[in-house]
Amino acid sequence: MAIDSDLKVAGFSGCNRFFGQVxxxxxxxxxxxxxxATKMACIQEDEAHVEKVMTKSLQKWNNVALENQILTLTSELHILTFLPTDHSPEEDSEQQ
Structure with a gap:
């Protein structure tokens, strides 16, 4: 998940790419x-489940913690952890 300076967000949720506004x-x-989000067919049941949990969780209020470049979003039901990557979202679109 990447968040830009205008608080626009884009990321991968297990099967599809998502976007929105933080x-x-x-x-x-x-x-x-x-x-x-894109509308790819999520054939793998575990990928579809992860995606459903992640997108629902992101749309609800989460507590935010950032420590050692690890972003953690916590709600009463889930903990989502985002690790930094070595590339930017622009590199992803250039490779496709």
Whole structure:
């Protein structure tokens, strides 16, 4: 998941790519609004499950923690952890 300086977000949710706008609130809270996604067929049941959990979780308010370049989003139901990568989203679109 990548968030730019305008708080636009894009990422991969297990089967599809998603995009939207990050909304921030006091108390280190984050959620993604106006979320859209590609519509690839998720044949693997585990990929479809991960994607469903991830996209639903991102659209709800999450507590945010950033430590050692690891972003953690926590809600009452889930903990999502995002690790840094060695490439930018622009590199992904250039490779496709």
């Amino acid at each position: 909304e921030l609130a006091k108390g280190y809270k984050l959620r993604v609004v106006a979320m859209g």
